[in-house]
Amino acid sequence: MTDHDRPPRLIHEVRGFRALVLRELRSALRERSDSLTVIVFFALAVTLFPLAVGPDRELLAIMAPGILWVLALLAALLSLERLFERDHADGGLDQLALAPLPLGAAVLAKVAVHWLTTGLPLALAAPLLAFTLSMPPQAYGALILSLLLGTPTLSLVGAVGAALALGARRAGILLSLLVLPLYVPVLIFAMTGVARALGGESMVPSLMILGGLLLGSLVLAPWAGGAALRQALE
Numbered sequence: 001m002t003d004h005d006r007p008p009r010l011i012h013e014v015r016g017f018r019a020l021v022l023r024e025l026r027s028a029l030r031e032r033s034d035s036l037t038v039i040v041f042f043a044l045a046v047t048l049f050p051l052a053v054g055p056d057r058e059l060l061a062i063m064a065p066g067i068l069w070v071l072a073l074l075a076a077l078l079s080l081e082r083l084f085e086r087d088h089a090d091g092g093l094d095q096l097a098l099a100p101l102p103l104g105a106a107v108l109a110k111v112a113v114h115w116l117t118t119g120l121p122l123a124l125a126a127p128l129l130a131f132t133l134s135m136p137p138q139a140y141g142a143l144i145l146s147l148l149l150g151t152p153t154l155s156l157v158g159a160v161g162a163a164l165a166l167g168a169r170r171a172g173i174l175l176s177l178l179v180l181p182l183y184v185p186v187l188i189f190a191m192t193g194v195a196r197a198l199g200g201e202s203m204v205p206s207l208m209i210l211g212g213l214l215l216g217s218l219v220l221a222p223w224a225g226g227a228a229l230r231q232a233l234e
Contacts, residue, residue: 009100016101017109024113034079035117042075042122046129057134064135065143065194069150072122073183076151079118080158080179081165081172083110084229088166097233104226111152111159111222119151142197146190149210156214156221157182163228186213 028035049067053059087093096106126147127140135143161179165171193206 013101013105016099017105020096020101020106020109021112024110025116028113028117034082035121038075038079038118039121039125041078042071042125043129045071045074047132049133061134061136064130064133065139065191065198067133068126068130068135068143069146069187069190069194072126072147072151073154073187075122076118076154077158077176077179079114080155080162081175083114083159083162084166085162085171088232093229093233097230102226103229104222107159107163107225107229108218108222111155111225114159115152115155119147119155123147123151136198138200139194139197142194142203145203145207146193146210149207149214150186150190153186153210153214153217154183156217159225160221160228163225163232166229166232186210189213 046067049063050060053063084093087096097103099106123144126143130140130143158175158179161175161182164178165174168174189206189209193203193210196203196206
């Protein structure tokens, strides 16, 4: 085969990325308990609030967006510690580092599967839980859109924190300290968007900022996560 006949490197990398995503999806399906734990935590934590606050439906409706977003954030964080942990323990991370696929692309593949198995289910479950908190139905769409745009950013930023904390003692605490401050902008603009929808205003400005945060994270987080993983392997 001549050099002209060889497939471009980009095609190899795209195929490698797709194969890694499929492998991670199969692994996530085999170990469904990880994703179920996140959803169950989210649901149980939300249902505790009416018991703590009382049957005041107006108060619950006011608090609902904040409760749902903070608990979705904590639920996503709950699963991030294990994002690279298993591969680090069984040597899979070394194989990823030696593979032709750039380590940043491998980070992006793992983040994509993390979001599909945690962020997406959280966004889909949110309206049902919002109903239990007496949240007005006209804000359900805003809540779902904010979660669909915000939770991928949580996964991307969280992956960088998980890579930096890899192998550290009390990695879960370190991970929380690293990423929680970085989650604040997502939380603020997501809450602003839902609040505007509740007030009958357009949430487009908040969605655009959430989209900008997502694009910025897509560009920077895989590169930073790959560099952190390479540092952990050294």
